[in-house]
Amino acid sequence: MKIIHMLTLPNKISLSRILFILPLVFCITQVQHNNHYRYVCFLLMLIIGLSDVLDGYIARKRNEITKLGMYLDPVADKLVLIVSCIILSSDRIWPEPRLPDWIPIVIVCRDSLLIFGSVALLLITGKVNCQPTILGKASTCIQTIAIISVFIGNYIPLHVLIPIWWMAIVFACASGLFYMYRGVRQL
Numbered sequence: 001m002k003i004i005h006m007l008t009l010p011n012k013i014s015l016s017r018i019l020f021i022l023p024l025v026f027c028i029t030q031v032q033h034n035n036h037y038r039y040v041c042f043l044l045m046l047i048i049g050l051s052d053v054l055d056g057y058i059a060r061k062r063n064e065i066t067k068l069g070m071y072l073d074p075v076a077d078k079l080v081l082i083v084s085c086i087i088l089s090s091d092r093i094w095p096e097p098r099l100p101d102w103i104p105i106v107i108v109c110r111d112s113l114l115i116f117g118s119v120a121l122l123l124i125t126g127k128v129n130c131q132p133t134i135l136g137k138a139s140t141c142i143q144t145i146a147i148i149s150v151f152i153g154n155y156i157p158l159h160v161l162i163p164i165w166w167m168a169i170v171f172a173c174a175s176g177l178f179y180m181y182r183g184v185r186q187l
Contacts, residue, residue: 006066006067006068007068008059008062008064008066008069009055009058009062009064010055010056010058010059010062010064010065010066010069010073011055011064011066011068011069011072013051013054013055013058014051014055014069014072014073014076015072015076016051017048017051017052017055017076017077017080018075018076018079018080020044020047020048020051020080021079021080021083023044024041024044024045024048024080024083024084025083025087027040027041027044028041028084028087028088028093028094029087029093031094031095032093032094032095035095035154038151038152038154039151039152041151042148042151042152045084045144045147045148045151046148048080048144049141049144049148052073052076052077052140052144055069055073056073070130070131071130073132074130074132077140078111078115081107081111081140081143081144081147082104082107082108082111084147085099085103085104085107085108085143085147086104086108088104088147088150089101089103089104094150096153096154097150097153097154097156097158097161098150099146099150099165100165103146103165103168103169106169106172106173107143107169107172110172110173110176113176113180114176114179114180117179117180117183118130118183121183121186121187124187125186125187127186128186129182129183129186133175133178133179133182135171135174135175135178136175136178136179138171138175139168139171139172139174139175142164142167142168142171143168143171143172145164145168146164146165146167146168149161149164149165
């Protein structure tokens with residue numbers, strides 16, 4: 001009965017983001033066979049991005065912020081972004097333009113470091129501050145834009161894509177450093 005109470009509308013929206021990964025991956029793998037799937041990928045990522053904004057808004061508006069949601073929302077974001085970045089850098093799966101290999105490496109390393117740091121904090125102090133920061137939210141937003149830019153990259157020149165990708169990395173690193181700083185202060 002308690003689990004049902006924890007499955008608030010915002011938490012269901014976060015769960016749906018995780019479930020959207022499968023159709024997104026399927027569509028990404030089909031682009032080499034039919035370029036129209038680019039637009040389906042674009043639409044799915046747009047829905048995923050908007051649902052991220054929507055679940056937070058509903059949680060605050062309806063006062064349905066739960067402990068589950070505090071963990072589920074960032075996990076959903078990280079799964080979507082990591083899976084998308086890895087696949088969109090693969091020359092076997094995704095046609096041009098592709099993310100350079102170093103982008104998913106930086107993002108996976110950053111997120112892994114944050115996850116391990118959070119677990120270590122939880123084990124040492126018994127608590128973790130899961131409150132997102134504006135910098136973290138901006139990082140997620142820019143990474144989403146970077147992924148969307150790859151989906152429609154056949155309409156965007158490379159000299160425009162590259163600065164978008166660099167912004168995503170700069171914000172990811174800056175927010176990662178801030179979260180690490182905040183974690184060290186909790187010790």
